[in-house]
Amino acid sequence: MFLKALQKQNPAFIEAAAQLMKSGKVLPDTYLIDIEQFRENARLIKIIADNNNIRLYAMTKQFGRNPILAKILTDELGYDGIVCVDFKEARHFQSLGIKIGHVGHLVQPPSSFIHSLINDIKPEVITVYSLEKARELSIAAVHAKHYQPILLKFYQEDDLTYSNQESGFLLRDLPKVFSTINNYPNLIIEGITHFPCFLFNSTTNKTEATHNLGTLQAAVEQALHLGYDIRQRNYPSGTSCETLPLIRQLGGSHGEPGHALTGTIPANQDGCQPEKIAMLYLTEVAHHFAGRSYCFGGGTYQRGMITGALALEPNNPHGRYIPLFDGDPDSIDYHVQLNGISPIGTPIVMAFRTQIFVTRSDVALVSGVAGGTPQIIGLFDSQGRTLQLQR
Numbered sequence: 001m002f003l004k005a006l007q008k009q010n011p012a013f014i015e016a017a018a019q020l021m022k023s024g025k026v027l028p029d030t031y032l033i034d035i036e037q038f039r040e041n042a043r044l045i046k047i048i049a050d051n052n053n054i055r056l057y058a059m060t061k062q063f064g065r066n067p068i069l070a071k072i073l074t075d076e077l078g079y080d081g082i083v084c085v086d087f088k089e090a091r092h093f094q095s096l097g098i099k100i101g102h103v104g105h106l107v108q109p110p111s112s113f114i115h116s117l118i119n120d121i122k123p124e125v126i127t128v129y130s131l132e133k134a135r136e137l138s139i140a141a142v143h144a145k146h147y148q149p150i151l152l153k154f155y156q157e158d159d160l161t162y163s164n165q166e167s168g169f170l171l172r173d174l175p176k177v178f179s180t181i182n183n184y185p186n187l188i189i190e191g192i193t194h195f196p197c198f199l200f201n202s203t204t205n206k207t208e209a210t211h212n213l214g215t216l217q218a219a220v221e222q223a224l225h226l227g228y229d230i231r232q233r234n235y236p237s238g239t240s241c242e243t244l245p246l247i248r249q250l251g252g253s254h255g256e257p258g259h260a261l262t263g264t265i266p267a268n269q270d271g272c273q274p275e276k277i278a279m280l281y282l283t284e285v286a287h288h289f290a291g292r293s294y295c296f297g298g299g300t301y302q303r304g305m306i307t308g309a310l311a312l313e314p315n316n317p318h319g320r321y322i323p324l325f326d327g328d329p330d331s332i333d334y335h336v337q338l339n340g341i342s343p344i345g346t347p348i349v350m351a352f353r354t355q356i357f358v359t360r361s362d363v364a365l366v367s368g369v370a371g372g373t374p375q376i377i378g379l380f381d382s383q384g385r386t387l388q389l390q391r
């Protein structure tokens, strides 16, 4: 999906991948992240956010909950913390002392994690979408003598929800939900959120507000009308240089960039966005079967939209394009199949939409890409845990 953009925006990264594979410093099934380009994307996004008075929580699951990248965002660039998609992400960043801004959206904290969430982590906000969870948070907050800000999530039946992520209070129940939770001690209703609030429209080639955002705005209006102060209006998904001004125009206060940090937003398929591709997938041809080249797998993602790869053959250092052989997406990705024969051991580069935290890939942070002297400055697993560098 992003090969063309990679070739256009960051061709040196492809050469870096070839060099690193040749040196034996990385194994197949490794995501490489160009740390300087990542930092530049993150800096641009922060400048535009500041210009639009939008605050940012950063989503790191896409690039494997990486602690070095997370620290660049929070400590160096002033992002308002990490948005942890689930409690395991919160536990991980807590153990590393990295600032956590938002927990609970898309996955609520389980009961046995709430004590540590309220006592130790104290995120800026926790998203809540059941009265039971709000009650548990309130009890823990009272015990901890802490006032915990929360966000509420509302939906309408015709909103867009992804399978296994469905959640929220019904919009028509808003008055009751607000009055009930408002009476729970030590919880502060800080604002409202929803997901996804923006999606790329391939007809207009623009990232546009979803129906869900209309629901969120309606919820804010109703709450204001009832006399509640809604300080945070958090509009996640697709946060990027393109959508930050829209967030502001549409009344938002917060965005949560994930893919934009690595340039892998759908709007950047043709390499036209200010964010540039800073992440690629590196593997190699493992064996041949029935006229196809089987590459070591482990890093694919069902919604990755992989269409092909670049084979970095000796007579083709910039890569020869090979289309993907469309195997069965439901089977385990032991291998990725490419049409035709490329010699065994050939490095293979791909660039697609991923969620590294659901893969079993390694993640290598690479510096010196633009200058042609790539160096691995850290190796991690898909959950952001440090691995020994290959000798």
Ligand SMILES: Cc1ncc(COP(=O)(O)O)c(C=O)c1O
Residues within 6 Å of the ligand: 059, 062, 083, 085, 105, 106, 195, 236, 237, 238, 239, 256, 257, 258, 259, 260
């Ligand atoms: C709660 C939340 N915020 C932000 C994001 C980041 O979305 P994107 O990468 O589209 O900016 C996601 C999902 O990927 C999410 O679940």
